[in-house]
Amino acid sequence: MSIRLPKPLHGWREFAGEVGIIVLGVLIALGAQQVAESVQQRSEADDARRAVRGELEVNIARLASRAALKDCVEHRMDEIQALLDAAAKNPSIVTPGWVGRPQYWSMQSVRWEAVSQGGRAALLNTDELADFGALYSWMSNINGVMTTEQADWARLRTLEHMSTLTPQMIFELNSTLQDARYSNWRIKRWMMQMAPAEAKLRLRNVPNPLPASRSACIPMATPRGEALRVQAPIYGEEP
DSSP states (O other): OOOOOOOOTTOHHHHHHHHHHHHHHHHHHHHHHHHHHHHHHHHHHHHHHHHHHHHHHHHHHHHHHHHHTHHHHHHHHHHHHHHHHHHTTOSBOOOOSOOOOOOOOOOOOHHHHHHHHTTGGGGSOHHHHHHHHHHHHHHHHHHHHHHHHHHHHHHHGGGGGOSBOOHHHHHHHHHHHHHHHHHHHHHHHHHHHHHHHHHHHTOOOOOOSSOOOOGGGSOTTSOHHHHHHHSOTTSOOOO
16 A cells, blocks of 8 residues: 655645745744844843942942041051050050041942842853952952941040050050951952952042041041041041
8 A cells, every 4th residue: 555645736846945935934033033132131241240340430439538548547546556555654644535437438239239139140251250259259358347447446436535544454455456457457458459350340440429537537636526527527426
């Protein structure tokens, strides 16, 4: 028994041509879809890149404001050290009117977290993603240390209410001062480590829109009320 295949209405050649046109149309449609998806992904990657770079540039501008006042902070620590050293020989001290503190700068990471959680970070190239991640890691470390640093300076400001220091008080304040020095050193070190990644990414040098508090630059003999008026007015000091 022989089986005969049905013949196309207009012959096999025309049938093959019609099938070829259909296949070609499907391939063109798939190719167009891939191109559209690729364009969409590039657009999303560019948006993510701009958002992250802008956030990093703001953070770096804030760290630059801190670096600009580092001499004041380090000089103030030297002044406090000299006061404590003198108190070891003579417990009576000249009560500082003002001790001040380094400014706390919050390192932003909201955009980075949104890009990462939204899956758009995967659209960035591997090297770029690694540099972004490293910078945010260092900035997170700096944020944590600045929080600890503020607590140290709060204890150092107790000198504003002291006229006599006992050996125990001198020991405790010396310990706090060394913690503050170490925090300052760690922040400076991390900022140095960040520099190559900043240069590699060619981040812009943007101005910090927030005025930096000159709290640590105000002389220690300044009465507290006057010092509060001199420092940047948008920053408050605890009583």
